[in-house]
Amino acid sequence: MTASPAVPPLVEAYLDDLDRALTTADPRERAETLAAVREHAAESLARYGADDDSARRVLDELGPVDAIAAAATPAGTTTAAPAAPTPDRAPTPAADVWLVVLAVFSLVTVVAPVAAAATVAWATVRLRSGAGNRAMQRLALGLGAVALVGSTALYVSHVLAG
DSSP: OOOOOOOOHHHHHHHHHHHHHTTTBOHHHHHHHHHHHHHHHHHHHHHHOSSHHHHHHHHHHHOOHHHHHHHSOBTTOOOOSOOOOOTTTSOOOHHHHHHHHHHHHHHHSTTOHHHHHHHHHHHHHHHHHTOSOHHHHHHHHHHHHHHHHHHHHHHHHHHHHO
């Protein structure tokens, strides 16, 4: 079992307040909401650092506890409205589609190391920004890296051959 990373007291207090505010929510939704908020906070803290200023920044991103609790479905009720898209099901941004297209191009045309290097750089920037479809960004990063290694190997073998 892996231990969860330590969170600053400000964030822990926020999560406790959120837990109390969600007491009237559907139990499954309560657990999912708490888990999602905790995961988002952990990812943001990993990105910004775990000091008090970073914790305040993360809490500002999350917004008021009351707003999150108000969005939760009360226990015993169901909603007919479709759920908002989750980050995994959100529409894929056009930038990520073009990123994968560039990755495939650089892989197919192994003699284009500039396209491969651009793919790796662009995919890295998109992944670090946290925006868009992370699966497509990882795919593009992998394809770009393979193309970059392949084009480098082709160049080295050409130089060594004479």
